[in-house]
Amino acid sequence: MHLIKRKYKNLLVIGLLALTTATCKKNDDGDDSLQVITNEGMAIDGALTLTFDNVVGDKDLVLTDQTYMNKTGEEYGINEFKYIISSIALSQSDGTVFTYPVADSYFVIDEKENTSLQLNLTGIPAGRYESLQFGFGVDQSNYPIEQGTLNFVPTAEEKGMLWAWAAGYKFLKMEGDFKTSGAETSEPFTYHVGSLSDTLDNFKLISLSLSSETTSNETATNTINITTDVAQIFDAVNTMSLKVKPDVQIDPENSPKIAENVSQMFKIKK
Amino acid sequence: MRISVTLIAFFLLLLSCSKEGGEESYIPIPETIPVKVTYDPTPLAFDIPSNFPELTYDINSNPPTEAGFALGKRLFYEGKLSSTGVISCGECHRQEFAFTHHTHIVSHGVDGALGTRNSPPTQNLAFMKEFNWDGAAALLDMQPIIPITAPVEMNETFASILKKLKNDPVYPDLFAKAFKNGAIDTENMLKALSQFMLLMISADSKYDKYIRNEGGVTLNEQEKAGHALFNAKCATCHSGELFTNQTYKNNGLPIDPEYNDMGRAAVSGKTEDNQKFKVPSLRNIELTLPYMHDGRFGTLEEVLDHYSSGVVDSPSLDPLLKQEDGTLGIPLTASEKTELLAFLKTLTDNDFALDKRFSEF
Numbered sequence: 001m002h003l004i005k006r007k008y009k010n011l012l013v014i015g016l017l018a019l020t021t022a023t024c025k026k027n028d029d030g031d032d033s034l035q036v037i038t039n040e041g042m043a044i045d046g047a048l049t050l051t052f053d054n055v056v057g058d059k060d061l062v063l064t065d066q067t068y069m070n071k072t073g074e075e076y077g078i079n080e081f082k083y084i085i086s087s088i089a090l091s092q093s094d095g096t097v098f099t100y101p102v103a104d105s106y107f108v109i110d111e112k113e114n115t116s117l118q119l120n121l122t123g124i125p126a127g128r129y130e131s132l133q134f135g136f137g138v139d140q141s142n143y144p145i146e147q148g149t150l151n152f153v154p155t156a157e158e159k160g161m162l163w164a165w166a167a168g169y170k171f172l173k174m175e176g177d178f179k180t181s182g183a184e185t186s187e188p189f190t191y192h193v194g195s196l197s198d199t200l201d202n203f204k205l206i207s208l209s210l211s212s213e214t215t216s217n218e219t220a221t222n223t224i225n226i227t228t229d230v231a232q233i234f235d236a237v238n239t240m241s242l243k244v245k246p247d248v249q250i251d252p253e254n255s256p257k258i259a260e261n262v263s264q265m266f267k268i269k270k
Numbered sequence: 271m272r273i274s275v276t277l278i279a280f281f282l283l284l285l286s287c288s289k290e291g292g293e294e295s296y297i298p299i300p301e302t303i304p305v306k307v308t309y310d311p312t313p314l315a316f317d318i319p320s321n322f323p324e325l326t327y328d329i330n331s332n333p334p335t336e337a338g339f340a341l342g343k344r345l346f347y348e349g350k351l352s353s354t355g356v357i358s359c360g361e362c363h364r365q366e367f368a369f370t371h372h373t374h375i376v377s378h379g380v381d382g383a384l385g386t387r388n389s390p391p392t393q394n395l396a397f398m399k400e401f402n403w404d405g406a407a408a409l410l411d412m413q414p415i416i417p418i419t420a421p422v423e424m425n426e427t428f429a430s431i432l433k434k435l436k437n438d439p440v441y442p443d444l445f446a447k448a449f450k451n452g453a454i455d456t457e458n459m460l461k462a463l464s465q466f467m468l469l470m471i472s473a474d475s476k477y478d479k480y481i482r483n484e485g486g487v488t489l490n491e492q493e494k495a496g497h498a499l500f501n502a503k504c505a506t507c508h509s510g511e512l513f514t515n516q517t518y519k520n521n522g523l524p525i526d527p528e529y530n531d532m533g534r535a536a537v538s539g540k541t542e543d544n545q546k547f548k549v550p551s552l553r554n555i556e557l558t559l560p561y562m563h564d565g566r567f568g569t570l571e572e573v574l575d576h577y578s579s580g581v582v583d584s585p586s587l588d589p590l591l592k593q594e595d596g597t598l599g600i601p602l603t604a605s606e607k608t609e610l611l612a613f614l615k616t617l618t619d620n621d622f623a624l625d626k627r628f629s630e631f
Binding site (some may be wrong): 145154 | 272331406408412455460539540
């Protein structure tokens with residue numbers, strides 16, 4: 001612990017030094033990559049907030065009361081929208097990667113619970129970060145039992161993100177109702193996507209470029225805003241029809257398609 | 271223990287000194303002397319029987335220690351792991367029946383709730399690739415999540431269990447002794463359970479001693495004939511020293527409409543896996559009645575009768591159970607059945623069923 005702290009302190013000094021240079025440099029080349037700086041007086045390096053804004057296309061996601069249209073022309077509403085984020089890392093232009101402690105990087109984003117939409121990360125070394133990586137789901141291939149994979153069980157359980165009858169996590173839990181065009185009544189749909197046993201691995205690593213983000217470097221930012229576009233779950237790479245398959249859970253054909261779409265749903269908010 | 275003795279001696283010394291100094295300086299002996307429990311990494315011997323295959327469990331990720339095993343054993347028999355406080359893992363996995371629920375067709379959970387499947391033996395799990403009749407758990411460490419959270423089994427949540435364990439007078443010390451970080455958390459709880467279960471190796475049956483040439487143990491003529499028959503007619507699926515090839519098969523049981531259990535298909539999502547269940551190990555088969563995933567057969571004779579004349583056809587029926595002339599099942603004469611039974615009983619490991627290391631009391 002002491003060793004780690006000392007390491008951070010060293011990084012802080014180097015980081016602050018680098019920052020001074022960087023700030024000066026910025027004025028010359030207009031580099032607008034994200035900077036994370038430390039608050040003065042903090043024992044360890046800076047804090048970084050990740051916010052998740054769940055939307056449907058250009059509309060805000062409103063649970064239950066709002067309907068949307070997918071590419072197939074099906075009108076749908078969402079009652080529950082949750083997903084697991086893990087394995088957070090930040091990369092700098094020189095190739096240095098800061099991996100957030102894996103054991104502390106498991107989160108359930110739940111549209112119903114505002115506090116879950118904001119992840120407060122601490123101990124981020126000062127630096128100029130170009131890209132943000134995180135996982136969709138739980139990476140049990142690399143961390144079968146270590147690094148918090150098992151300690152996430154109570155949280156996931158409380159959030160309904162564990163399969164009821166199998167041993168594993170649901171990475172995405174999306175439930176709602178849909179109507180095909182011309183239909184009188186709506187029908188329920190269920191998308192539960194996760195890895196299961198050895199037969200399904202739906203974990204995805206997401207990498208988002210931060211370099212296009214316009215932030216004022218005079219006042220360094222320490223927030224990254226991410227939008228999560230639900231529409232992509234139906235429309236991104238694979239066109240998913242709710243009529244064709246309203247219930248996707250343990251589905252070796254459709255759940256990987258949804259996971260592939262999910263990997264396209266995150267964007268850095270401009 | 272040594273620390274506490276030293277402490278007592280020290281306090282006694284203080285006491286005797288202070289008495290001389292007058293009543294005011296009397297120091298009472300505290301009712302409980304706090305003993306600081308520290309992590310005890312003493313490893314536990316883990317020997318793989320010479321006739322066994324490679325481990326499937328990554329033993330380096332969770333090397334068994336004496337303290338970890340002791341904690342795991344206590345957790346295995348701990349009713350607090352269930353919502354009603356009385357259903358432990360050991361309730362449905364009883365040692366004297368090779369850790370199965372003897373005579374219970376399907377498992378019994380909290381408040382008399384009935385499961386839908388027969389509880390399988392917890393033995394040789396360190397060598398298994400997947401767990402449950404349908405393989406719903408790929409890791410031994412994740413397996414206990416299923417019975418613990420299942421409403422018809424232990425019906426409990428991990429948050430609640432951890433709270434109960436933290437408030438228990440015994441567990442904080444046991445966790446501190448078993449794990450470096452001493453945390454009462456899901457990871458350590460499941461790792462301790464794994465350590466206990468990893469050690470549950472059954473490899474000392476008459477058959478094992480015969481195969482390993484130990485102590486001059488040999489099979490009699492009937493058992494030898496049964497062994498040859500077994501190799502010819504059963505060993506494709508019940509293969510190797512674990513007596514299972516760890517695949518999922520439809521062995522021709524008619525569907526029980528009460529459960530309508532589709533088995534492996536629930537995990538794989540594939541219709542071709544309908545009615546397929548994991549080929550069970552036959553070790554200790556004499557002790558683990560009743561048989562099949564739903565415990566429908568009470569005796570081994572019934573099991574053999576099923577294979578010889580009870581197999582029903584369905585799209586996913588294993589091809590090995592369809593003879594070239596179209597007849598179903600495995601042809602077996604009455605005397606062949608007797609010989610097979612004699613051989614199957616050589617797989618009984620009484621040392622395992624009576625091993626004090628694993629017993630509740």
